[in-house]
Amino acid sequence: xLTYTADEMMTVTAxxxxxxxxxxxxxxxxxSEAANLARATHAPDLVLIYESGTIGSKPGQVPxxxxxxxxxxxxxxxxxxxxxxxxxxxxxxxxxxxxxxxQLDRYGNINTTVIGPAYxxxxxxxxxxxxxxxxxxxxxxVTVVLRQSRRTFARQLDFVTxxxxxxxxxxxxxxxxxxxxxxxVITDLGVLRPDPDTCELVLTGIYxxxxxxxxxxxxxxxxxxxxxxxxxxxxxxxxxxALRDLLASRSPAGPASAGPASAGPAPVAPAxxxxxxxxx
Amino acid sequence: MAQIVTLAEAISAAIRDxxxxxxxxxxxxxxHAAGHEVIRQQRRDLTLVRMTPDIIYDQxxxxxxxxxxxxxWAGNPGVGSLHRFRDAVENSWPRPLELEEHSHAGMAxxxxxGAAGLPFAVLRGYRGTTLPAHTAxxxxxxxxxxxxxxxxxxxxxxxxxxxxxQRADTQGNVQYWGIGGVQKEAVLASSRSVVTVExxxxxxxxxxxxxxxxxxxxxxxAVVPGGAHPSYALGYSARDNDFYQAWDAISRDRQRFAGxxxxxxYGRAPxxxxxxxxxAC
Numbered sequence: 001x002l003t004y005t006a007d008e009m010m011t012v013t014a015x016x017x018x019x020x021x022x023x024x025x026x027x028x029x030x031x032s033e034a035a036n037l038a039r040a041t042h043a044p045d046l047v048l049i050y051e052s053g054t055i056g057s058k059p060g061q062v063p064x065x066x067x068x069x070x071x072x073x074x075x076x077x078x079x080x081x082x083x084x085x086x087x088x089x090x091x092x093x094x095x096x097x098x099x100x101x102x103q104l105d106r107y108g109n110i111n112t113t114v115i116g117p118a119y120x121x122x123x124x125x126x127x128x129x130x131x132x133x134x135x136x137x138x139x140x141x142v143t144v145v146l147r148q149s150r151r152t153f154a155r156q157l158d159f160v161t162x163x164x165x166x167x168x169x170x171x172x173x174x175x176x177x178x179x180x181x182x183x184x185v186i187t188d189l190g191v192l193r194p195d196p197d198t199c200e201l202v203l204t205g206i207y208x209x210x211x212x213x214x215x216x217x218x219x220x221x222x223x224x225x226x227x228x229x230x231x232x233x234x235x236x237x238x239x240x241x242a243l244r245d246l247l248a249s250r251s252p253a254g255p256a257s258a259g260p261a262s263a264g265p266a267p268v269a270p271a272x273x274x275x276x277x278x279x280x
Numbered sequence: 281m282a283q284i285v286t287l288a289e290a291i292s293a294a295i296r297d298x299x300x301x302x303x304x305x306x307x308x309x310x311x312h313a314a315g316h317e318v319i320r321q322q323r324r325d326l327t328l329v330r331m332t333p334d335i336i337y338d339q340x341x342x343x344x345x346x347x348x349x350x351x352x353w354a355g356n357p358g359v360g361s362l363h364r365f366r367d368a369v370e371n372s373w374p375r376p377l378e379l380e381e382h383s384h385a386g387m388a389x390x391x392x393x394g395a396a397g398l399p400f401a402v403l404r405g406y407r408g409t410t411l412p413a414h415t416a417x418x419x420x421x422x423x424x425x426x427x428x429x430x431x432x433x434x435x436x437x438x439x440x441x442x443x444x445x446q447r448a449d450t451q452g453n454v455q456y457w458g459i460g461g462v463q464k465e466a467v468l469a470s471s472r473s474v475v476t477v478e479x480x481x482x483x484x485x486x487x488x489x490x491x492x493x494x495x496x497x498x499x500x501x502a503v504v505p506g507g508a509h510p511s512y513a514l515g516y517s518a519r520d521n522d523f524y525q526a527w528d529a530i531s532r533d534r535q536r537f538a539g540x541x542x543x544x545x546y547g548r549a550p551x552x553x554x555x556x557x558x559x560a561c
Contacts, residue, residue: 028358051384052306052459064521065357067307069514072458078489081306081331081462082392085385090404113381119414125369127355127362130332134385134405163408175408176429 004235006188007147008243009207011037012235014098014145014186015243022095023047025135028066030145031098033246036062040242049094051131053084061249085131089138092178097139099162101146102126103154106200106221107171108144108164108182110136111157119159129161136162141183148187153219165199189215191232200224205232282452282475282498287507290474290500291317295326299439300350302329302391302470303336306461307357307519310511311444312336313504314476316545319343329438331387331462332357335510335527338364339545341377342537348378350436352387359524363531373534380415386433390417391462393435394469400432407431441470444508445493446515447484448477452495455484458514460491473499476507478516 007030014034018024020043026035028050036059039046048057052067056076063071072078079088088094103111112132114122136142142164146152164182165171172181182201185192190206203215204226216223235243285293295301295318303311315336318326327348328337334356340346342364354365368377382390389401402421407429412418417434443463445456454475456463467473475493480503484492510520510527530540 052308052461054459063358064524065307065519067357067459067461068519068521069308069458069512072308072514078459080460080464081384082388082465085388086392086403090385113410119410122370125361125366127353128351128381129383129409129411130353131384133383133409133411134403137404160408160410166408171408176404177408178404 002234002237002240004240006207008235008240009232010145010147010186010188011243012239013191013205013207013232014143015041015239017143017184017186018043018046018096021045021047023049023093025049025051025089025094025097025131025139026066027099027130027132027135028063029100031100031143032066033062033243034145035098036246037239037243040246041239049084049088051081051084053079053081055079055084055088062246064250085134089131089134092138092140094139095141097135097142097179099132099135099142099144101144101152103152103157104144104146104185105154105157105164107166107168108142108185108194108199108201109157109160109166110144110162110164111154111159112161113159116158132162136164136182137177137179139179141180143184143186144182145186148189148215148218150218150220153221153223155220165194169197169199171199189218193226195224202226203229205230207232208234282448282454282495282501284448284450284452284480284501284503287313287317287476287502287504288321290314290502291321294440294472294474294500295321295323296439297323298325299323300327300329301440301442302436302438302466303442304330304461304463304466305444305508305511306332306459307334308459308461308508308511309444309456309463309513310334310336310508311442311474311476312509312511313507314442314444314474314502315340318345319541319545329436331384333365334362335524338362338527338531339541341365341368342374342531343541343545344374346377347375348380350380350382352382352384356524356527358521359528363528364537367534380417381411382415382418382433383411386418386431387436388462388465390433390436391465391469393433394437395465398435400434402430402432405431406433436469438466438470439472441466441473442475443467443473444476444504444511444513446478446513448475448480448501449484450480450482452498452501453484454493454498454501455487455490457487457490464491464493467493468497475501476504477501478505478507478513479503
């Protein structure tokens with residue numbers, strides 16, 4: 001019996017979504033863990049780009065921040081912050097942007113700024129936009145990684161920090177957003193993709209042992225389920241070993257998975273999950 | 281023209297109450313020691329500008345130095361919230377903090393416009409977000425050549441830029457390398473500047489990817505070895521990730537934060553020329 005947490009399942013699923021040779025603009029936290037796991041397993045030539053200006057970083061461990069020295073020392077090129085945004089991100093050179101979020105709505109719009117009741121008197125003040133609005137706007141596609149709950153999967157965002165599909169079909173074109181928008185949302189329960197006609201996020205994949213009703217119960221809107229809902233394979237022993245090696249090598253040890261977008265209120269503790277492993 | 285002075289002299293000469301101050305550094309080369317000197321000299325009503333306000337701005341805000349924060353991401357990187365920042369925004373402690381927030385791309389372009397002597401910069405950004413509703417200095421602009429609607433952001437022109445660099449030479453030329461953030465733009469956009477450096481050398485030897493800011497574009501230089509701690513200076517020190525994680529607990533509680541300030545900022549003599557490495561942040 002292979003035992004793993006819901007967070008590990010989420011990170012492995014996110015890593016699998018990255019193809020070898022892609023260019024990936026990486027947010028810190030879960031996205032960075034997943035991107036580095038992909039590099040350590042099936043995608044050794046994944047090009048990691050961090051908003052601190054490091055292009056082609058090859059860290060042997062998961063960095064704590066987007067500016068750890070190892071990112072610069074192992075990079076193909078280190079450029080200034082204005083350059084990384086203006087010359088590399090804005091023209092649409094990057095294949096995939098990997099983002100976290102505190103809140104997400106049915107159209108994949110993201111809030112990382114404030115949680116109610118008002119901007120000037122927020123209940124929770126989050127870190128803010130960072131690089132996310134332009135990553136969400138300009139990358140050829142965007143993958144969002146976040147834990148799923150009624151709080152995070154909101155019917156209505158308290159603040160739109162980064163645009164997904166706006167208010168539905170045609171929004172991105174009207175706003176002049178050149179990238180393809182959120183094509184994949186990966187949570188600790190399953191994965192969602194936008195419906196090609198309505199742009200609304202639909203549950204298309206689910207993890208072993210997770211009932212659909214649980215995903216719906218953890219969504220703040222009436223979540224639609226794909227007719228071709230797939231069960232996602234649990235982590236392999238090799239994937240889990242690689243992930244745990246990566247996290248164990250992080251200096252210093254300790255939980256540090258709050259990213260530019262997920263550093264909000266108390267993070268949800270990862271729930272242990274037991275599932276049949278490949279070797280069983 | 282660069283003057284090499286003590287840190288206390290540099291801050292005293294360059295920064296006045298009510299100034300707009302950009303202490304820049306993108307995770308790397310953050311001028312922590314200079315920020316502590318600002319706290320010690322009890323500057324007030326500052327408008328603090330920075331793309332990524334982290335621990336040093338948390339300390340300045342908690343110490344009551346700031347009236348306003350202009351920023352794009354305020355957090356403890358990889359750890360979580362800035363608790364002094366949140367306490368100021370959510371509870372107005374120790375005083376209310378006015379916010380002006382942007383995206384990273386917007387802030388980077390605002391600094392670049394300031395450095396270029398332009399009133400604004402143009403980018404693709406902000407459209408469809410809630411940011412423009414709360415942020416002055418963001419507006420649609422139509423391209424005169426294509427008719428496309430883009431976004432204009434107003435230039436940043438701080439009174440003072442404060443940065444940390446690896447080295448300067450005796451003439452005052454400043455050299456830094458590794459992740460360079462937006463420091464060049466911040467210095468060139470500002471009326472005055474303070475640069476803390478790890479060391480002063482007779483001659484700067486070339487380094488791959490290094491930026492050199494010439495002596496005549498710099499205001500004050502102070503030697504503060506370890507002056508970026510718990511941030512780092514590539515080639516001189518490593519990022520003290522343990523301290524970033526420890527800060528979460530220190531900063532959560534007002535009393536504990538005040539005690540930390542007393543011990544580690546107010547209790548120490550101002551660092552200056554030739555001072556020892558800062559070990560307690």
